[in-house]
Amino acid sequence: MRAMNMKKAISKTQLLLATVVALTLLLTPAAFAAAPGITGPTFNLTARPAYISQPDGSAVYSWGYGCSVAPSGFAPALTGATCPNMQVPGPTLIVTEGQTVVVNLTNNLPNPAGNTSILFPGFQVTATGGVNGLLTREAGRATTNNVVHYTFVASTPGTHAYYSGTQGDLQVEMGLYGAIIVLPASTPAVCDSGVHASNLTAQGHWGETDFRLAHAAYNHPGACYDREYLFQYSEMDPRIHRQAEEQSTRTCTNCMNVATEPYLPAYFMINGRSMPDLMDPNYAQEYPHQPYNGNPHMHPGELTLLRIIGTGRWQHPFHEHGNHVRVLARDGNLILSANDPSSLAGPLLFTTTTTPGVTMDGIYYWTGKGLNWDPYGHNAASGSTLPCTPDANGYNTGAPNAINYFEWCQDHNKPLQTHPFGDVAGGGPATLPDPNIFANGPWFGGSPYLGPDATVRAVGNTGTTPPSGTVANPPDSEAGFAFMWHSHNEREITTNNIFPGGMLMMMLVDSREFVIDESN
Amino acid sequence: MRKMSPLYLSLVLVVVTTVAASGQSFQVQCPTATITHPFHAAAGVACSQNPTAPGCNNNEPAYTAATTLTAGANGYLVPTANVNGAIKCQQISGGDGFATMGDGSQTYLFAFGPLSGLADMSNGLPGTQFPNVFNDVAPPLVPGDPATTDGASQAPYSLGDPSVFTYNGAVGLASDLDAIASGACTPDALGRCLDGHVDTRQIMDVGVLNGNMPAPLMAIDEDDEFFLTLTNVGQVMRPDLFEQHTVHFHGYPNASAFYDGVPDASVAINIGGSFTYYYLAPDAGTYFWHCHITPPEHLQMGMVGQLYVRPRQNRVPGGTSLYAALQTQQADLRTKCDSSDILCSNPLPAVNTGATGGAKYAYNDGDGTTRYDVEYPIQIHGFDPNFHFVGMTFNPEGFTEMKDKYFLLNGRSYPDTVHNGPLATQTTDGVMHYSQPMSAIINIPAGGRALLRIADLDVTEYQTLASLGIPMQVIALNAKLLRDQAGNNLYYNTNSITLAGGESLDVILDASDTTKYPSGSVFYLYTPNLDHLSNDAENFGGLMTEVRIN
Numbered sequence A: 001m002r003a004m005n006m007k008k009a010i011s012k013t014q015l016l017l018a019t020v021v022a023l024t025l026l027l028t029p030a031a032f033a034a035a036p037g038i039t040g041p042t043f044n045l046t047a048r049p050a051y052i053s054q055p056d057g058s059a060v061y062s063w064g065y066g067c068s069v070a071p072s073g074f075a076p077a078l079t080g081a082t083c084p085n086m087q088v089p090g091p092t093l094i095v096t097e098g099q100t101v102v103v104n105l106t107n108n109l110p111n112p113a114g115n116t117s118i119l120f121p122g123f124q125v126t127a128t129g130g131v132n133g134l135l136t137r138e139a140g141r142a143t144t145n146n147v148v149h150y151t152f153v154a155s156t157p158g159t160h161a162y163y164s165g166t167q168g169d170l171q172v173e174m175g176l177y178g179a180i181i182v183l184p185a186s187t188p189a190v191c192d193s194g195v196h197a198s199n200l201t202a203q204g205h206w207g208e209t210d211f212r213l214a215h216a217a218y219n220h221p222g223a224c225y226d227r228e229y230l231f232q233y234s235e236m237d238p239r240i241h242r243q244a245e246e247q248s249t250r251t252c253t254n255c256m257n258v259a260t261e262p263y264l265p266a267y268f269m270i271n272g273r274s275m276p277d278l279m280d281p282n283y284a285q286e287y288p289h290q291p292y293n294g295n296p297h298m299h300p301g302e303l304t305l306l307r308i309i310g311t312g313r314w315q316h317p318f319h320e321h322g323n324h325v326r327v328l329a330r331d332g333n334l335i336l337s338a339n340d341p342s343s344l345a346g347p348l349l350f351t352t353t354t355t356p357g358v359t360m361d362g363i364y365y366w367t368g369k370g371l372n373w374d375p376y377g378h379n380a381a382s383g384s385t386l387p388c389t390p391d392a393n394g395y396n397t398g399a400p401n402a403i404n405y406f407e408w409c410q411d412h413n414k415p416l417q418t419h420p421f422g423d424v425a426g427g428g429p430a431t432l433p434d435p436n437i438f439a440n441g442p443w444f445g446g447s448p449y450l451g452p453d454a455t456v457r458a459v460g461n462t463g464t465t466p467p468s469g470t471v472a473n474p475p476d477s478e479a480g481f482a483f484m485w486h487s488h489n490e491r492e493i494t495t496n497n498i499f500p501g502g503m504l505m506m507m508l509v510d511s512r513e514f515v516i517d518e519s520n
Numbered sequence B: 001m002r003k004m005s006p007l008y009l010s011l012v013l014v015v016v017t018t019v020a021a022s023g024q025s026f027q028v029q030c031p032t033a034t035i036t037h038p039f040h041a042a043a044g045v046a047c048s049q050n051p052t053a054p055g056c057n058n059n060e061p062a063y064t065a066a067t068t069l070t071a072g073a074n075g076y077l078v079p080t081a082n083v084n085g086a087i088k089c090q091q092i093s094g095g096d097g098f099a100t101m102g103d104g105s106q107t108y109l110f111a112f113g114p115l116s117g118l119a120d121m122s123n124g125l126p127g128t129q130f131p132n133v134f135n136d137v138a139p140p141l142v143p144g145d146p147a148t149t150d151g152a153s154q155a156p157y158s159l160g161d162p163s164v165f166t167y168n169g170a171v172g173l174a175s176d177l178d179a180i181a182s183g184a185c186t187p188d189a190l191g192r193c194l195d196g197h198v199d200t201r202q203i204m205d206v207g208v209l210n211g212n213m214p215a216p217l218m219a220i221d222e223d224d225e226f227f228l229t230l231t232n233v234g235q236v237m238r239p240d241l242f243e244q245h246t247v248h249f250h251g252y253p254n255a256s257a258f259y260d261g262v263p264d265a266s267v268a269i270n271i272g273g274s275f276t277y278y279y280l281a282p283d284a285g286t287y288f289w290h291c292h293i294t295p296p297e298h299l300q301m302g303m304v305g306q307l308y309v310r311p312r313q314n315r316v317p318g319g320t321s322l323y324a325a326l327q328t329q330q331a332d333l334r335t336k337c338d339s340s341d342i343l344c345s346n347p348l349p350a351v352n353t354g355a356t357g358g359a360k361y362a363y364n365d366g367d368g369t370t371r372y373d374v375e376y377p378i379q380i381h382g383f384d385p386n387f388h389f390v391g392m393t394f395n396p397e398g399f400t401e402m403k404d405k406y407f408l409l410n411g412r413s414y415p416d417t418v419h420n421g422p423l424a425t426q427t428t429d430g431v432m433h434y435s436q437p438m439s440a441i442i443n444i445p446a447g448g449r450a451l452l453r454i455a456d457l458d459v460t461e462y463q464t465l466a467s468l469g470i471p472m473q474v475i476a477l478n479a480k481l482l483r484d485q486a487g488n489n490l491y492y493n494t495n496s497i498t499l500a501g502g503e504s505l506d507v508i509l510d511a512s513d514t515t516k517y518p519s520g521s522v523f524y525l526y527t528p529n530l531d532h533l534s535n536d537a538e539n540f541g542g543l544m545t546e547v548r549i550n
């Protein structure tokens, strides 16, 4: 597991340093995410073949959109951002509401594949050049017609899909799909005040950079957010890709005859990658044609925007552990109350089903409200506590520079454990187990508590035994609460029959002293 | 871990287990009082003498006001008046077992089984108990209980008498003589010290091969503290495996990673170990639970159960305005629900209907619209017989070609779905076990309303359940009331619902029109996925059951 090994190395360094200086902020393991893409409003794309990498070691012949020339820019500004000439998913196109978007697509697929094209559902598209096609104009095979031009006004904000409109059962399966993010032309002032302002203050205090594309997904007070991630779901049947590869070297044109049924996918991907590759950095060099990752992190209380797109053919019941998601919009259409447009009306879901061609914007957060014990392990008896001053909703939001910013104050200082342990008070309801009879997972933070301060006070720098377990979420530097986000068609959390794999990622809720760095 | 096969994974676990699991460490936890639920009985009442007296945490008090929290001596808030809810406890085994399919064949399970509430569970009820019931010493128990003591003998429809076996306390709980001797524990009125110490032999006698499908039903009330003990008794049929198990409370808002049951993010329970999960009940709703070890395998093999949380509104005294009661709940910041919280689903209703309390409700609706007379947890699932067969052998299973051939409602296929009472299966120990305790018949009193708490835990595909006759009113999705932020109910009528594994919803079958739905009539719930109306090779059966108007 590549990501884990890398983090293991970092955490060992940290252990050495931790003996010299007290906890935190020495060397944070890189956390990677954001919703990266390229900016326009003119995009020069190409459709090309290349091999994408899967964690079972296979290189799967695929087709993808890429940049034919360097894009106008990248957003957000991440380290190592590139736009290769073929990638899966295609480049995320980031534009602003009202802009006139131009996409010039050049067909560089092998001759046997025939024409190709792009559909932009939800937009009024004018297509020129290329050749006539069924659903839109297509980029043909001859040098005189292999470029097609699509022009449309980005009329509605939100997350949108784009994908091939030519022989979709084959071309979308092969990887010809991507995302368009339309940022609202203006955002409500409320998104820059109150807790959103203090969240930003907290980020600044700990040296975090703001990687948001905007401060609201829509121009609506219910659509403010503090962090964002984009997930595109697809699956692959390797037998289809093998047939296409075999036929790609034929000398004829538009002559592929690939059986796309019966359909038996073996790879289940998010952003073109499967677990554990999925959690490696954006633009990681190991995956030259799969630049986008899935490795979400957030702090308590931050409203996190999930931009979700279904591609491929199947629905996938994606389960977000830890809390519900409020669905804001479907296919870029806000879902509002019929008689009160200031009120949201989308459902609250703990499983956000992805459907081919359908996009969803939703808000998730985690605060620990209602646990009935203090996740920071504050010990009033020893003085290892911080103030918690409830705001109107009960959260400690008046102290953005504190570790326990956004703590749920009703449980402040309230013990979990029956018996005191380390610098954590007893008197609570639960007798914690003898760690020797349990196996610890790689994302276990080393104790029941959130953050290195609480964990180190409770059980020391290495967490509870066996210490070999906690490598991806070290007790003395991160000790986040890790939640699995995964397809609940559980056989889809496998890669070609190997578990774990597929549509699975760990989402980390990190206490404030851990710096979430989304720079790659 | 790039090329880790399931078999290789198993080998790793063998090594870990043999090192780690020295010494048995079964135990249960069920405190009689806590910070949140102190004894608060009236003056002169001793809870030790009158365990069911008000204020002894063994019953649900009426909900009349938000709990008063006051700064206590230890630096945190403590309740000083209007203590709401109670303490609930449950124990389950993690291991294996066998179930009987609709075509009569027996299927191997990785499974959870009941280790508390045994008598209740054999009657299709939750195994969740108040402390005064849970904390007890069992009469002598034998393998297969309660089926053995009941005299169950004929599979799958037991001829046993479920009234013979009545014990609902924890299996294995025994007086801690050492603690009495050392003075660490003061014996109760019966001279016992029940501090969680257990007799391992009794747990093994009852827990081995007692797997249930669905896994034991859990039900708690809002404001309850819930102590769920998972005891890993091992898998008799797979001595090579040393499987760990966990409990994931699916859909719990603001869960902690520690108690979320994901082995990658927390701890996993080895054979010979017990672990007690602790939660304050979340918002009312239909959740579910399952093991989170190697989910494609353990869920397919049967480690999936039902779990629901009843609303405070059930405890609002008759005659009290439900609207006013919901306003009262807003006084508790923990359950305050308005547009300041984007994940709030039950704000005050847009219309005050004037409805008053005294009935049963699915949610804190404030308008009485989720009222029901009877409730039925319905679990949709699917079994791939090939996978289950391979699961009993020592070979690694494939995931890509997993294909369900049995389609289950509460662990049964038609016609077993319309059999009353538990199904019994003889396992490899030669003993009958109640393998599938929950019937799937929906009995509605004439003129009544039934709440179906439907959860799907299929691991391979979406399934549709349709109603012939009575329309389905969908009132909630994923344990959240369907209501917009302005308070408008977004319920909708339909004759079918479609769910994937990992989803739940609540449906009301309203039979209040006795002309349309007269006493004695029968309607069907069935799947229009017609290939799911089969039991493996038999082409009649599967995902179907009856709705009977009584």
Ligand SMILES: [Cu+2]
Binding pocket: A319, A321, A484, A486, B248, B292
């Ligand atoms: Cu899960």
Ligand SMILES: [Cu+2]
Binding pocket: B110, B244, B245, B246, B291, B292, B293, B298, B303
């Ligand atoms: Cu399990």
